[in-house]
Amino acid sequence: MGEELISKKELLDLAGISYGQLYRWKRKKLIPEEWFIRKATFTGQETFFPRDKILSRIEQIKQWKEDVPLDELAKRLSPAGIELKRTGEDLVRLGVVSDLACRLYADVVPNAHVLAFRDIVCVYLLHEALESGQVSLDEARQLVRAYDRSVTVFHDMQMRIDLVRKFGIGIWLARAPNAEIALDPQANVAFSVDVASAVEQLRLKLM
Amino acid sequence: MPEDLEVSGRTSMGGGTYRRVEVNGLAKMLGDIACETCEVNGSAQVDGSLRVEGRLEVNGRMSVDGPVSAGVLEVNGLCDVDGNCEVAEKADISGVVRIDGVLRAGAVNIGGRAQVDGPIEAERVHVTGNVRCGALMNADVIEFELMGKSKVREIGCTTLTATVGSGGWFSKPRLEVETIEGDSIEVEAVLARRIRGDVVVIGDDCRVDRVEYRTSFERRGSAVVGEAVQI
Numbered sequence: 229m230g231e232e233l234i235s236k237k238e239l240l241d242l243a244g245i246s247y248g249q250l251y252r253w254k255r256k257k258l259i260p261e262e263w264f265i266r267k268a269t270f271t272g273q274e275t276f277f278p279r280d281k282i283l284s285r286i287e288q289i290k291q292w293k294e295d296v297p298l299d300e301l302a303k304r305l306s307p308a309g310i311e312l313k314r315t316g317e318d319l320v321r322l323g324v325v326s327d328l329a330c331r332l333y334a335d336v337v338p339n340a341h342v343l344a345f346r347d348i349v350c351v352y353l354l355h356e357a358l359e360s361g362q363v364s365l366d367e368a369r370q371l372v373r374a375y376d377r378s379v380t381v382f383h384d385m386q387m388r389i390d391l392v393r394k395f396g397i398g399i400w401l402a403r404a405p406n407a408e409i410a411l412d413p414q415a416n417v418a419f420s421v422d423v424a425s426a427v428e429q430l431r432l433k434l435m
Numbered sequence: 436m437p438e439d440l441e442v443s444g445r446t447s448m449g450g451g452t453y454r455r456v457e458v459n460g461l462a463k464m465l466g467d468i469a470c471e472t473c474e475v476n477g478s479a480q481v482d483g484s485l486r487v488e489g490r491l492e493v494n495g496r497m498s499v500d501g502p503v504s505a506g507v508l509e510v511n512g513l514c515d516v517d518g519n520c521e522v523a524e525k526a527d528i529s530g531v532v533r534i535d536g537v538l539r540a541g542a543v544n545i546g547g548r549a550q551v552d553g554p555i556e557a558e559r560v561h562v563t564g565n566v567r568c569g570a571l572m573n574a575d576v577i578e579f580e581l582m583g584k585s586k587v588r589e590i591g592c593t594t595l596t597a598t599v600g601s602g603g604w605f606s607k608p609r610l611e612v613e614t615i616e617g618d619s620i621e622v623e624a625v626l627a628r629r630i631r632g633d634v635v636v637i638g639d640d641c642r643v644d645r646v647e648y649r650t651s652f653e654r655r656g657s658a659v660v661g662e663a664v665q666i
Contacts (some may be wrong), residue, residue, distance in 0.1 A: 236616075237631075237647075237666065246633060248593030248618040251573050255556050271645070272628060273614075 231406060233265065234279040243286045256298045258289055288432075312345045312434060319343075319351060324433050329355035332365065336372040349385065350375045352430050353421060362418045363391060367398045378402030385427050391419040437470070442477070450483050458495070467501070475512070484518070493530070508540070510547070519553070526557075528564070543574075563600060577617075581608035581624055590615045597622040599640070 234242070240250065253259050265276045292301055314322075316330040333351045334340065340347060350372060357363040357371055371389070378387060382404065390401045394415035403409060405422060439455045442462040450466025456473040467483040474492045484501035485491075491505035493514045502518035508526040519536035520526075526540040529547045537553040545562045554570040563580045568587040577592045579585065580600035587610070595617045599608045608624050615622075615630045622630075623638035628645070630637070635648040639656035646652060646663040654660055 246593070246618045247591065247616045247631070248575065251591035251616070252575060252593070254591070255573050 232279040233267075233276040234282065236275045236277070239277055239282060239286075243283065243290075245286065245290075253289060253298075257302045258298065259285060312348070313342050314348060314434070315342055316340075316351070319348065322433070324348075324430070325351050325355035326358065329358055329368075332358075332368055333372060336369050346379065348434075349379075349423070349427055349430060353389065353423065353426060356421055356426065357391070357419055360419050364398070367391060367400075370398075371400055374400035374402065382423075385423045387423045389421050389423060390417050392416070393418045440470075442479075450481075473505075502536070579610055581610055583607075584609050584611070586611040588613055590617065592617040594619045595622065597625055599624050 240246065254264070259282065263277050263282055266273055267276055289301065316334060319325045320327050320330050329351055333354055343351065353375060354368055354371060357368055375389070378389070379385065382402065386405055387402050388405050390403070391398050392401050392411060392415050394412060398418060401409070405424065411417070437452045437454045440453045440457070442458045443460045445461045447463040447465065450464055450468050453468070453470040456468070456470045458475045458477050458479045460477045462477070463480045465482045467486070468481055469486040471487070472489040473485070473487045475495050475497045477495045479495070479497045481497070481499040481501065485499050485503045487505040490507045490509065491503070492509045494511045496513040498515040500517045502520070503516050504521040506523045508522045510528045510530045510532050512530045514530065514532045516534045520534045520538050522540035524541045526538065526543045528543070528545045528549050531547055532549045534551045534553070537556065538551045539556045541557060542559040543555060543557045543561070545566050546564045548565045550567045552569045555568050555572045555574070557574045558576070560572060560574040560577045562578065562585065563582060565583050566585045566587065571589045571591055572587045573591045575593045577590060577595045579597040581597060582600045583606045590612055595615060597610050609626060610622070610624060611626045613628050615627055616632065618633045620630060620632040620634070621636040621638065622641060624640040625643070626641070627643045629647070630643050631647040633649045634651050635646055636653045636655065637643055637646065637658045637660055639658060641658040643659070644661040646660055647666050648663065649666060652663050652665070
């Protein structure tokens with residue numbers, strides 16, 4: 229994929245951390261194994277990381293490590309969905325989602341009172357979409373259905389959801405985070421969200 | 436309430452949940468075992484996983500065809516694990532251990548011989564015996580008192596010290612490793628391709644192709660260093 233990589237040496241310089249810290253965080257599973265990418269270079273094998281992901285992760289760790297023990301932090305950052313249930317009212321009260329997003333979701337899924345994490349993600353995406361001001365109420369309703377179908381296709385919520393609009397008609401599109409799409413020149417992307425990073429933000433808000 | 440299990444003769448049985456397991460004879464267990472403590476003085480074979488909440492002590496021989504987890508691990512005999520080995524606190528290896536997967540523990544002490552195909556992860560690793568590790572050895576503090584030959588593919592740590600241990604004149608003490616990365620590195624008798632660190636001291640009897648250091652670098656005695664670069 230066309231993801232920009234950063235070498236370990238550069239990373240340590242840029243983030244201002246030591247080998248010891250990097251290895252400790254790896255040991256505590258704060259940095260996922262998949263991010264350690266080995267590549268042959270002229271000086272032998274070197275380790276690279278996906279640049280944006282690792283830099284934002286390290287910022288996050290640095291910010292949190294003062295108040296939160298590393299083991300607890302590892303739990304919060306783990307890619308596996310967390311076991312968590314909340315009612316819609318709870319989410320509004322916690323300020324995670326707007327009242328409108330919550331009501332809209334209840335419209336489409338009338339008998340959902342207690343939401344599992346997967347559904348909470350949906351409400352959160354709905355909230356983000358409405359907040360952006362680029363998505364109409366009707367399109368937002370369609371997002372709920374689109375999400376429900378696409379979430380089973382992509383593993384671990386590793387996906388990006390776009391709203392593509394042409395002549396005022398919007399359709400939702402789900403794709404792998406780095407998959408390229410070529411659009412009809414008359415169409416435009418009205419709203420786009422990376423679900424994996426939305427999940428990460430959401431998780432930090434809920435815990 | 437789980438019961439105690441004591442095998443004195445020779446038996447073959449299924450798995451199960453027990454309080455205290457003691458094998459003095461010869462036991463073959465076909466299935467997963469969960470218990471509070473386990474002591475093997477004879478010979479035990481487990482076809483399944485072994486989960487010990489407290490202390491797992493192997494004085495005889497044990498082979499497990501599956502993952503092992505324990506609170507504390509002590510091996511004075513022979514222990515063969517076909518899977519990962521997770522120890523909550525301390526793993527004390529005075530005998531011989533072979534692990535097919537990861538060895539993860541709070542602290543690892545290797546006085547005997549350990550062959551680990553996967554990574555070794557711990558807060559502290561102390562080696563006075565021999566170790567062979569086919570992947571990354573990742574720990575906060577790593578100490579080698581070298582006796583004979585040890586081989587580790589990669590080392591990542593905060594502090595690494597390797598010194599030549601006293602005694603043992605059968606084979607030359609030596610630690611072979613491809614890459615070492617750490618904050619503070621002080622080694623003797625190490626054969627390495629690359630060493631990267633903040634403060635690096637390469638001592639007697641070392642051969643290192645390339646050293647990359649940040650703050651300081653020192654070469655002592657008969658060390659051979661291909662090139663040393665400050666970055």
